[in-house]
Amino acid sequence: MLLLVAYDQDPAGRNMVDYLIQKMTKSGPIYRGESFDLVVLDTPITHADWLESKFDYDGFVFLSRHAAKSGVPALTCHSTGNFDEAMLGGNERQVAIPFPSLQKRYLKELWGVHERFAGFDITLEATHHGPTALSKPSIFVEVGTTPAEWNNAKLCHDIAAIVERTIIQHDDTTQHTVAVGFGGTHYPHRFTREVIHGRYSFGSIIPKHALQYIDENLLYHIIRRNPKTNVALLDWDSMGTNRRRILDMLNETSLEVVRV
Structure with a gap:
């Protein structure tokens, strides 16, 4: 309950x-x-x-x-x-x-x-x-x-x-893929659209301004706290100067990396 x-x-x-x-x-x-x-x-x-x-x-x-x-x-x-x-x-x-x-x-x-x-x-x-x-x-x-x-x-x-x-209501979202989101603003419109109209649901969402704080230790902590997640969804055009660094770290994890 x-x-x-x-x-x-x-x-x-x-x-x-x-x-x-x-x-x-x-x-x-x-x-x-x-x-x-x-x-x-x-x-x-x-x-x-x-x-x-x-x-x-x-x-x-x-x-x-x-x-x-x-x-x-x-x-x-x-x-x-x-x-x-x-x-x-x-x-x-x-x-x-x-x-x-x-x-x-x-x-x-x-x-x-x-x-x-x-x-x-x-x-x-x-x-x-x-x-x-x-x-x-x-x-x-x-x-x-x-x-x-x-x-x-x-x-x-x-x-x-x-x-x-x-x-x-009955939980009918089990067929949806759970993602951790990277990039976007505090109001991530692409991720919102995906939740409402697409096939993804979201765990933690790390906006562009917070990507600077993500290191390996924090990334793996986030993954552990998102136990149903198997995808990292990247708002690719809204990740700023940390985009390549975040991508390199994600490629070392078990998460599938998807760009939107």
């Missing part, structure tokens, strides 16, 4: 929680449901590396607000991890175990009703922030990008309903 997790000071997370708990029963700190449980923390979820010391689940879905300087409304999801310093939770040079199957199902489900979210970007984000130390798969599902969206109860309820449907 999965545990959904939100922070009580996050308005978007709280709004999603308010929708979901209508069908759940509270038992201590946990809201119990048929397909998943839910907990609201009094500390930021980006710092929830301690979660498994109190809660034993098969995976974690973090419900969160999304913030960006652009202010462009966005509905995003991503895996977590730090390729250099830990600026917002987690440990430095550590990535979490991603949740590629759930991520693909969620984005496809969201895209299937994208006309209801006119004006919103629907996108993956590159791997960033914490928590990073959990031993089970995890994913962030975010509503953004300003207080107007975070406090829009109907919007957050709609996203929560899609999360609920995604979890309940």
